[in-house]
Amino acid sequence: MPTSWSRITGVLLGFILWGTANPALLAFGISPHRILRVEGEVKVKRDRKNIWNAYPGLGLNNNHRLVLSSGAKVTIYCSNAQIREVSSIGGYPVSGICSINRSNNSNLCTLVRTPEDPNNPYLISPRNTKITESQPLLSWHPVAGATSYRVEIIGAGLEWLTEVEGTLVRYDGAEVLQPGWYYGVKITAYKGEKNFAVSSAGFSILSEEKEQQLEVATQELEEQFSEGEVLALALVNFYRDYELYDDAIEVLQRLISEGQPGAGVYQLLGQTYWDVGLLGLAKAQFVKALEAAEAEENLALQGSLQASLGVVTDLLATTQADFQEAAKLLQGALVSYQGLEELTAEEAARIALIEDSLVEVKGKIEQ
Known part of the structure; x- marks a missing residue:
């Protein structure tokens, strides 16, 4: 049967340059492609035993196959920023729908230990992200006992300083934040006149060229997709x-608050928190995603989420019980992957990394 997919957006892709997006750090097994819209009956097939119903937000891997019934249609956001639609009855390999030659994503990563110390006023937003706002609203973690906070923004010749009692402040300096520049944010917690906790992070301003591309492409998306969930x-x-x-976090939070999303949406929010270095928040979303994946009987997704949770739990661990939990999650991931047929080379490599992580975590558990 001949393939029948078409590019949804015309202008959109003209504004996306190959290789301009830096690959994000990804949790174990985060899917590179994602379903935007489903009409009719569409199944996602990994092998003979692992077949799931398709739904908006579900991640797709290159070894998956989409099976469409008569009259069905599915729209996919591919990792190379193409939006594809399949609209004919039959089975279609995802690797054929989404060209994998120029994928911006990788399925594996390593992470350094998180700076989310509850005793520090660590920056929550905007954190390790690009923004378009000229007067961003900064928020940070409240520290017990703090009576005030000193906030500094430094970069591109700017040195802005203010002091507040709460955990929110908007930049209102006379100098305009410069596109393309990185700005460091230093937050110091005070108890009276004595400082006792400091945290640093930062954000970047999107370049003027990218902002123009974003404006045109966003308008194109809004014209193409009228449904709220699909557009989101x-x-x-x-x-x-x-x-x-x-x-992305703001849109995902709104999407979750407005309905009952599947595991893929929770996983994507967890992944985005992971990307900005907020692993505690990432873990909370991965837990919800795992519960949903178990209800969906999606064994491959369960394995990737258990592995991600194992790594995050290890990074956040402060007690022996935490390390034991991490080991249990990693072991559970291996069990889930063992239930899959004909592992791909990518999955085999992922399992090897999980096994290495499990050995490392077990080494931290006191005998």
Whole structure:
């Protein structure tokens, strides 16, 4: 049967340059492609035993196959920023729908230990993200006992300083934040006149060229997709391509609050928190995603989420019980992958990394 997919957006892709988006750090097994819209009966098939119903937000891997019934239609956001539609009855390999030659994503990563110390006023937003706002609203973690905070923004010749009692402040300096520049944010917690906790992070301003591309492409998406959920998912993936993680988080939070999303949406929010270095928030979303994946009987997704949770739990661990939990999650991931037929080379490599992580975590558990 001949393939029958078409490019949905015309102008959109003309504004996306191959290789301009830096690959994000990805949790174990995060899917490179994502379903935006489903009409009719569409199944996602990994092998003979692992077949799931398709739904908006579900991640797709290159070894998956889409099976469409008569009259069905599915729209996909591919990792190379193409939006594809399949609209004919039959089975279609995802690797054929989404060309994998220029994927901006990788399925594996390493992470350094998180700076989310609850005793520090760590920056929450905007954090490790690009933004388009000229007067961003900064928020940070409240520290017990703090009576005030000193906030500094430094970069591109700017040195802005203010002091507040709460955990929110908007930049209102006379100098305009410069496109393309990185700005460091230093937050110091005070108890009376004595400082006792300091945290640093930062954000970047999107370049003027990219902002113009973003404006045109966003308008194109809004014209193409009238359904709220479909447009939201398309925007999330587009924002992530531009490293506008704060914008992606805002859309995903709204999407979750408005309905009952599947495991893929929770996983995507967890992944985005992971990208900006907020692993505690990432873990909370991965837990919800795992619960949904178990209800969906999606064994491959369960394995990737268990592995991600194992790594995050290890990074956040402060007690022996935490390390034991991490080991249990990693072991569970291996069990889930063992239930899959004919592992791909990518999955085999992922399992090897999980096994290495499990050995490392077990080494931290006191005998």
